[in-house]
Amino acid sequence: MSGIQAATRLHLTKKNMTFGVPLQIVGLIAVISALIALIIWRAGGLPGSEEWIDGARSNGGMAFGLLGFLVYMGVQSIATTFPFALTLGSTRKAFVGGTLVWAAVTSAYLAVIYAVLLLVELATDHWFAGIYIFDVYYLGTGDLLILLPTVFLGSLGALTIGALFGASWARFGNRGPVFLGAGLAIGLLGLLALVLPLITGSVLDGFRLWWLAVAAVVIIAVSAVMTLLLLRSAVVR
């Protein structure tokens, strides 16, 4: 078995963490979304009306509710697993490769779960009650071709960014995430200061969704490379 395969399996041994907990969080967000819809209905909202649909489709719960957990999963995929991976005999390179494969598997799993539940939502005319959970603006308004890459790349981005923070901790201890977070914040603000004046109306008019996909791929690749660079010199103590 290759080192990358073995490292992937190392992450997948905790099946509940990879496959069970995200599903539970999705279920919890769905219940909360349904309860909010119920409250709005009780407050006078009219399910099926144009206003109702527009408001319901702005529900960002399913798009953002998992992000925190995914970042945590990314952090622990490195911070607490890296020492054990080296103990088992993994190389740093194989470990980072296996972690990336595991993150891709997890992201694909979530994308499929979201897609199936979107299809169920559409087939049941929004759960028979005008409840919009997956058919929302952030996830492509019912378009599978937008939902699938959005969930996959969004999840993979969150996991790899979390892994990068975990690697910074493994390399520099408590100072790592602090300096990395501060560095990223300063870098982003500097980039905005440089780029904002260049964003004119014509640029915004020409905006395409695939730009976000390209940005996500770049973020994922940069995070993975930086994770490897940090772990190459990290010492297990």
Next chain:
Amino acid sequence: MTQAIELQSVTRRFRNDNALEDVTLTVPDGAICGLLGRNGAGKTTVMSLISGQDRPTTGQVLVDGEDPFENEAVLSRISFVRDNQRYPDDYFLHHVLSIAPEFAPSWDGELAAELVEGFRLPRKPAIRKFSRGQLSAVAIVLGLASRAPVTLLDEPYLGLDATARGLFHDLLLRDLGRHPRTLLLSTHLIDESDSLFDHVVLMDRGRVVLRAEAEEARRLAMCVSGVADAVQAFCADYPVLRSHSIGGLRTSTITGRLDDDARSRAATLGVQLKGASLQDLAVAYGSGDSLQDSSKEGISA
């Protein structure tokens, strides 16, 4: 004899501290080598370098003639579980037992099961809730069942009860008999492991102060005890590694062979004489007195 492990002039510096300083040592293929020394002597750092978990600041580390760092082929032949090993969050024993074979080509599931049973390792609580002794037992399971050609055991006795230590000894000897491998074992319970070792490396403050075959090491020094003046008189012609006195009585560990001349002189002066055990040597070199005399550094038999 081919060398399984070689460290050549290895220094490992952490910021301003030298964890290891100019360490040179070899462990022959198939040897059972005791890595002895006080806390902070550098034992775990040495093992960490051998297992590719760390890189030397200067010098060279070789396992089977190759640099282990990022070397998948070499790492698959090494087993090293550190004494304060961290496990992934919410990891249970069954997680460890299911993933270890993926990395260890020679993993023996039956031996692992026998060890788990013998140590009475619980399957239910997460590993982070294990006691110190149970954590040591998990490390032993990983170390022995992996059947790695180069096995590094870091303080395997920590927290183990007497029964568990006996079980570890028995199964270690049985398994080494059936599947010989190179074993490097660090421990503070030297007397309990003394009979296992055919080689010893003694470290103090990041330096190797003694490396020798175990039999030769035992002949390098002796312990003399008795009335202080008589002991001092006996020791006059020997380099003293360590001395301590209680009232008018004194015990000294000295470098020198326990031969007929020494026995005859001891009888004349009325002092007790015995060969130093590995434990005596470790205590003597760890006391710091011996390092004042640089001629004793890096004694190699």
